[in-house]
Amino acid sequence: MPKMKSNRGAKKRFKVSATGKIKHRRNYKSHILTKKSSKRKRQLRKYRYVHDSDMGRVESMLLLK
Numbered sequence: 001m002p003k004m005k006s007n008r009g010a011k012k013r014f015k016v017s018a019t020g021k022i023k024h025r026r027n028y029k030s031h032i033l034t035k036k037s038s039k040r041k042r043q044l045r046k047y048r049y050v051h052d053s054d055m056g057r058v059e060s061m062l063l064l065k
Helices: 008-013 038-044 052-062
Strands: 014-016 022-025 047-049
Touching: 008 014, 008 052, 014 052, 022 052
Parallel strands: none
Antiparallel strands: 014 022, 022 047
């Protein structure tokens, strides 16, 4: 049986923290930034953790389980 392949797109978008949580970059920060406020753009810089309900799906894409 061949090896399982991880989802390469997910591999580039998610990072696993030292505690085992999965971080991802926020969306709405790539274009059409002129109409967005400075506060909103500043808050979008921060990384966010994947929600508990989505952890299973992301872990299976990254072959963590």
